[in-house]
Amino acid sequence: MTEYAIRANSVVKRFGQFTAINNINLNVAKGSIYGFLGPNGCGKSTTIRVLTGLLNPSQGQVEVLGLEIPKQSEKLRLKIGYMTQKFSLYDDLTVLENLEFIGQIFAINGRELKARIAAQLSTYGLNQLAKQRVAGMSGGQKQRLSLAAATMHQPELLFLDEPTSAVDPQNRRDFWEQLFDLSAQGTTILVTTHYMDEAERCHRLAIMEAGEIRADGEPERLMAEMGVNVVEAKAANLRQLKNQLLQCQEVRSAAQIGARLRILIYQQVAQPLEWLKQRFPELAQAELNLARPSLEDVFVSVTGAGRQ
Numbered sequence: 001m002t003e004y005a006i007r008a009n010s011v012v013k014r015f016g017q018f019t020a021i022n023n024i025n026l027n028v029a030k031g032s033i034y035g036f037l038g039p040n041g042c043g044k045s046t047t048i049r050v051l052t053g054l055l056n057p058s059q060g061q062v063e064v065l066g067l068e069i070p071k072q073s074e075k076l077r078l079k080i081g082y083m084t085q086k087f088s089l090y091d092d093l094t095v096l097e098n099l100e101f102i103g104q105i106f107a108i109n110g111r112e113l114k115a116r117i118a119a120q121l122s123t124y125g126l127n128q129l130a131k132q133r134v135a136g137m138s139g140g141q142k143q144r145l146s147l148a149a150a151t152m153h154q155p156e157l158l159f160l161d162e163p164t165s166a167v168d169p170q171n172r173r174d175f176w177e178q179l180f181d182l183s184a185q186g187t188t189i190l191v192t193t194h195y196m197d198e199a200e201r202c203h204r205l206a207i208m209e210a211g212e213i214r215a216d217g218e219p220e221r222l223m224a225e226m227g228v229n230v231v232e233a234k235a236a237n238l239r240q241l242k243n244q245l246l247q248c249q250e251v252r253s254a255a256q257i258g259a260r261l262r263i264l265i266y267q268q269v270a271q272p273l274e275w276l277k278q279r280f281p282e283l284a285q286a287e288l289n290l291a292r293p294s295l296e297d298v299f300v301s302v303t304g305a306g307r308q
């Protein structure tokens with residue numbers, strides 16, 4: 001039987017008249033990496049704050065690591081790590097001093113603290129930087145320190161709010177390798193992101209828009225079940241063709257990628273290539289191919305994106 005680290009049932013959070021998250025249902029399996037993908041302002045951070053007990057839900061039930069939230073939030077605090085969007089360590093302290101400080105907050109002292117710091121410095125490649133003040137460090141180095149700090153007390157569950165928005169692709173890759181190491185050791189991870197490639201790495205994923213979960217599942221399954229076929233067309237006058245395609249109710253979206261147009265066509269059209277050629281005679285000689293769906297296609301097909 002699957003054990004869940006997080007269960008949320010019909011959770012709503014309102015700020016005054018404004019509903020920031022609406023009827024969120026969530027089951028996050030223990031040890032998994034669960035992604036929250038969605039545009040700015042769709043409610044990802046609000047959801048995390050409710051799940052961590054920092055915000056009280058307006059409605060609904062939340063259970064995290066077997067604790068009833070917000071009632072038992074204080075007990076939860078010691079079992080979770082939370083890396084917020086903003087770098088939240090001390091610029092004027094060194095790497096070592098930051099880790100000591102965080103350790104003490106979690107009541108780790110003496111020999112145990114020394115051992116934990118040594119382990120974290122080594123795991124996150126910070127040995128050479130131990131005596132360096134944070135102010136002079138690069139974005140990638142700061143991010144490694146943030147993860148080291150968030151995992152100092154070996155939390156069972158880790159919340160990461162857009163952890164890689166300030167780092168380059170190589171650092172993102174390395175960061176994700178660290179997340180998979182943590183997951184293999186049994187840590188459950190909930191991570192929010194804007195990046196499709198990052199979302200694709202998650203074991204499971206929720207796509208959010210305007211405070212609601214629009215789709216939820218394993219990335220591969222979401223791609224297989226999205227209800228549209230993807231066609232790539234290499235043709236002349238792509239801008240004009242795109243506008244004409246968007247007038248057709250059979251077309252979910254069309255977007256230019258280099259010299260091609262990526263067209264999502266609802267699956268009610270059984271033969272999308274033939275349909276395109278019939279509907280647009282100028283495509284009769286064009287290069288048309290069915291393409292493998294991507295997560296970006298799923299995102300477009302389940303949200304309001306892509307219709308302009």
Ligand SMILES: Nc1ncnc2c1ncn2[C@@H]1O[C@H](COP(=O)(O)OP(=O)(O)OP(=O)(O)O)[C@@H](O)[C@H]1O
Pocket residue numbers: 015018020038039040041042043044045046047
């Ligand atoms: N304390 C608050 N009071 C009023 N409105 C809020 C508050 N916190 C968030 N909101 C609103 O709730 C909505 C969701 O915000 P949230 O920060 O959860 O989005 P997000 O998906 O995390 O966005 P981003 O990717 O930009 O961080 C936004 O419209 C935001 O302005």
